[in-house]
Amino acid sequence: MGKNVLVIEDEPNIIEAISFILSRDGWSVATHSNGHDAVGVVTEALPDVVILDVMLPGKSGYDILRELRDAEETRKIPVLMLTAKGQVKDREMAERAGASRFMTKPFSNAEVLDAVRELVVS
Amino acid sequence: MPQSGLAGSRIRERRLVAKVRQADLAERVGISASYLNLIEHNRRRIGGKLLNDIAKALGVEASLLSEGAEATLLANLREAAADAQAVAPEVARSDEFAGRFPGFAALIAEQHRRLRSLEHTAATLTDRLTHDPHLATSVHEMLSMVTAIRSTAGILADTKELEPEWRNRFHRNLNEDSQRLAEGAEQLVAYLDDAGDARAGMTLPLEEVEAMLQAHAFQFDALGEASLEALQTFVANQPHLTTEAARDMALTVVRQLRADARALPIEMMARVLQDGPVAPERIAGDTGAPLSAVLRRLAAVSDSLLAQPFGLVMCDAAGTLMLRKPVEGFAVPRFSGACPKWPLFQALSRPMQPLRQRLTMTGREARDYDCYAVSEPIGQMQVNLAPLYHSYMLIIPIDVADDSGAPVGSSCRVCPLDQCDGRREPSLLAARA
Numbered sequence: 267m268g269k270n271v272l273v274i275e276d277e278p279n280i281i282e283a284i285s286f287i288l289s290r291d292g293w294s295v296a297t298h299s300n301g302h303d304a305v306g307v308v309t310e311a312l313p314d315v316v317i318l319d320v321m322l323p324g325k326s327g328y329d330i331l332r333e334l335r336d337a338e339e340t341r342k343i344p345v346l347m348l349t350a351k352g353q354v355k356d357r358e359m360a361e362r363a364g365a366s367r368f369m370t371k372p373f374s375n376a377e378v379l380d381a382v383r384e385l386v387v388s
Numbered sequence: 389m390p391q392s393g394l395a396g397s398r399i400r401e402r403r404l405v406a407k408v409r410q411a412d413l414a415e416r417v418g419i420s421a422s423y424l425n426l427i428e429h430n431r432r433r434i435g436g437k438l439l440n441d442i443a444k445a446l447g448v449e450a451s452l453l454s455e456g457a458e459a460t461l462l463a464n465l466r467e468a469a470a471d472a473q474a475v476a477p478e479v480a481r482s483d484e485f486a487g488r489f490p491g492f493a494a495l496i497a498e499q500h501r502r503l504r505s506l507e508h509t510a511a512t513l514t515d516r517l518t519h520d521p522h523l524a525t526s527v528h529e530m531l532s533m534v535t536a537i538r539s540t541a542g543i544l545a546d547t548k549e550l551e552p553e554w555r556n557r558f559h560r561n562l563n564e565d566s567q568r569l570a571e572g573a574e575q576l577v578a579y580l581d582d583a584g585d586a587r588a589g590m591t592l593p594l595e596e597v598e599a600m601l602q603a604h605a606f607q608f609d610a611l612g613e614a615s616l617e618a619l620q621t622f623v624a625n626q627p628h629l630t631t632e633a634a635r636d637m638a639l640t641v642v643r644q645l646r647a648d649a650r651a652l653p654i655e656m657m658a659r660v661l662q663d664g665p666v667a668p669e670r671i672a673g674d675t676g677a678p679l680s681a682v683l684r685r686l687a688a689v690s691d692s693l694l695a696q697p698f699g700l701v702m703c704d705a706a707g708t709l710m711l712r713k714p715v716e717g718f719a720v721p722r723f724s725g726a727c728p729k730w731p732l733f734q735a736l737s738r739p740m741q742p743l744r745q746r747l748t749m750t751g752r753e754a755r756d757y758d759c760y761a762v763s764e765p766i767g768q769m770q771v772n773l774a775p776l777y778h779s780y781m782l783i784i785p786i787d788v789a790d791d792s793g794a795p796v797g798s799s800c801r802v803c804p805l806d807q808c809d810g811r812r813e814p815s816l817l818a819a820r821a
Contacts, residue, residue, distance in 0.1 A: 277532040279561040283539035286554070290547070321528050350531035372535040375542040 269386055272313040273297045274304050274330070275348065276322050284317065287375045288382065301325030305333045308340055315385050317378070320349040320360075328363045335364035344385035348373075395439065397755070398453045398483075400428035402446045404804055405480050417441040452487045461486055461497055463719035466802040468500035501722065508592055526576045533569040537562060596634035597641060598712060600626045606688040606700075606713055608642050609649040619643060641711065645688060651677045652685040654693075661693050666784060668760050669742055679742055679762045683782040687713050699757075699783035701732055705776050715783050717755040719798035727797045728810040731761035732781035739763050739777055746786070748793030750804055756786040756793040 271288055275281050276299045285295045298307045301322035308316055308330075316334075320327035327347060334340040344366040349356055360368045367381050403413055414424040417438065426432040434442075435454070443450035462482050469477040478485070486493040540558045544550070550558075603626075611619065619642060629635045652675060660671055668686060672679045687700035699715025703726075712720050720726065726733075731743040743761045760782045765775035786793075797803025800812045 277536055279536035279540060279565055280532060282557075282561060283536060283543060286543055286558075287539075321525070350528040371531045372538045375539055375546070378539075 269314040270294045270296065270311065271315045271317060271382060272308060272311055273317045274299070274301075274307075274322065274327075275317065275319040276300065277319075283375070284378060287379060291379055291383075293382070299323075301327070301330055304330045305337075305340075308334060308343065309337065312339065313343065315382050316343055316345045317382070318345050318347050320347060320356075328359060331360075331363040331365060346378075346381050346385060395434050395453050396427045396430040396432070399424075399434075399442055399446070401804075402448055402453065402483070403428075406446055408446070413442065413445055416445045448481075448484055449487070452483055461490075461493055463798055463802055464497035464500065464722075465493055467721070467799075468496055470801045471500065471504075504722070505592060505595070522579065523576075526572065526579065530569060530572045530576065533565050533572060537565045537569065540565070593631055593634035593637050594710065596628050596630060597638045600628040600634075600638055601641065601713070603628060605691045606645060607649070607654075607692070608646045609654055611642070611646045612650075614646075616643075619646070645684065648677075648681045648685045648688065651675065651681060654689055657685060657689045658693055661689075666758075668782065678764060679760075680764045680778070680780045683760060683762065683780045686782055696785050696787075698785075700780065701726075701730075701783070702778060702780050703732055703736075704778055705736060707733055707736070710778075715757075715785060717785065718749050718757055718783050719802075721799040725812065726799055727803065728812075729794065729796045729808075730781060731759050732779050735761040735763040735779045735781070736777060739765065746793040747796045750795050750797050758784040758786060760784075 271293045273281055273284050273288075273295060275284070275297070278299070281297045281299065285297060288295045296311055296313065298304055299322075302324035304318075304322065304325065318327045318331060322330070327349070331345055331347070334343065334345065345364070346367045346369060347360045347363075347365040348369050348371060349360070350371045357368050366385055369377065369381060403410065410424055410428070411421040414421040417424075418441070419438070423432065427434050439453060440450050443453050446453075465482045465486060466479060469479045469482070540561050544555065544558050544562075611622065614622070620639060623629065623635050623639045623642060626635075626638065629638050652671070656675075666686065668679060668682045671677070671686075672682045675682075677685075684700060687698045690696075690698040697715060698713075699718055699720075700711065700713040701709060701720055702711035703709050707725070709720065709726060714720060730747070731745045735741070735743050740762070743759075745759050745761075747757050747759050749755055749757060761779060763777040763779035766778050767776060769775065795805055797805060797808075800808075800810075800815060803811075803815055805811075805815070
């Protein structure tokens with residue numbers, strides 16, 4: 267496929283595993299691990315898909331997503347949110363913030379791969 | 389407890405629940421309405437055939453009118469009925485049930501109390517899970533490790549041609565994550581152990597404090613000049629207090645009651661109570677003690693100095709009941725909101741203004757009480773900061789009802805008053821009678 271995905275996640279071994287399976291699927295993968303400057307990294311890279319963890323050091327995934335949706339250049343980038351919380355209110359919060367998809371930890375490799383593929387197609 | 393002298397009150401309560409007019413009942417049993425009125429206000433004794441006739445007309449057993457059941461038990465039964473969802477208990481026959489099966493009635497009331505306490509515990513734990521930032525972070529970290537392990541294991545299992553370099557790397561990651569997961573789980577268990585206090589939340593701290601106060605009859609005169617450390621030791625050794633929250637609350641109350649005892653010694657209170665009718669404002673004036681302290685002290689010493697003990701309730705500025713010394717016939721709700729017509733709450737809108745009011749507690753006993761209430765500021769005065777208030781109400785039972793009391797209830801759901809501007813919810817008695 268040759269498309270770009272940016273993984274924003276602070277757990278290094280999750281980053282490594284996701285990077286591996288996406289790379290094997292033909293994606294070009296970039297990673298970032300804190301919330302402080304995540305918006306700037308997305309704005310600069312303008313990836314085809316962002317995988318964004320909710321709990322990040324420095325700034326929450328919800329806040330990052332809201333800022334991405336407020337900015338013209340990042341408004342339409344598909345974002346897959348990852349969270350350890352699976353309650354309805356968490357899903358609603360993600361949707362309100364502008365998430366394209368919502369995935370609850372722990373997830374399988376196949377689920378992540380399918381979600382990313384679908385986001386690019388849609 | 390002998391209750392035959394209150395048969396008239398029970399007849400009145402049963403008649404109101406059955407929605408029968410006084411004149412109609414009188415006619416059915418062959419007496420005048422005015423005579424029935426005297427009976428209902430306990431000014432004429434009743435027994436024999438007339439009692440049997442009235443019982444028959446009201447559809448109850450005569451023994452229920454002559455002996456009755458304990459008012460608090462009935463209030464608790466009605467509370468239990470009000471919370472019933474899938475069934476419709478025969479609320480109008482609560483007294484009959486309590487009279488015929490007192491043991492089972494007490495069991496239902498106790499199990500209802502226990503259920504409400506457990507519901508409180510569940511709500512507390514849910515709140516902790518939802519709002520405890522440390523717990524939320526720990527759970528998130530553990531789930532992240534589980535995710536990393538699952539994802540890495542999936543790669544190792546599903547990737548057919550995995551380079552040795554990658555394979556070693558993922559094996560190392562698995563090892564690291566499994567170790568971190570084990571450590572995280574241990575830390576989480578340790579945290580929950582510390583925060584759990586094992587029995588914390590299983591009972592309401594207020595209930596434990598009240599049980600301890602009851603065990604000491606609200607009197608801590610013997611603590612005299614004991615130091616704060618000695619008071620803390622005293623509280624720590626109280627078997628009723630099983631949680632840190634309950635011990636903290638108890639220490640505050642014990643210190644206050646001990647201070648009351650020092651300001652208003654029991655010998656002086658005995659003399660005052662011998663001198664005539666209870667006049668809290670006069671005691672406060674003579675001694676210089678705050679009226680709230682006088683009300684607390686009168687309630688505390690009444691058990692040992694008077695044949696008829698006094699009750700006491702205290703609430704904060706939000707109207708939450710924080711202290712209850714029960715008195716016969718004046719049912720104080722355990723969980724639901726109390727009657728807003730109590731002077732206890734009126735005092736909150738008139739700080740530092742003592743209120744005195746005679747109340748008639750509606751219900752099967754319909755007894756009268758003289759109530760004194762006052763709200764006083766707590767804490768130190770601060771510039772430009774409105775004070776917070778605590779309100780106290782002393783409840784003095786009156787032997788003979790004279791119909792002069794303002795009708796009040798315990799809580800809306802078990803109050804039979806038809807017309808009440810303060811009603812928050814429909815009365816269970818009106819709805820199911």
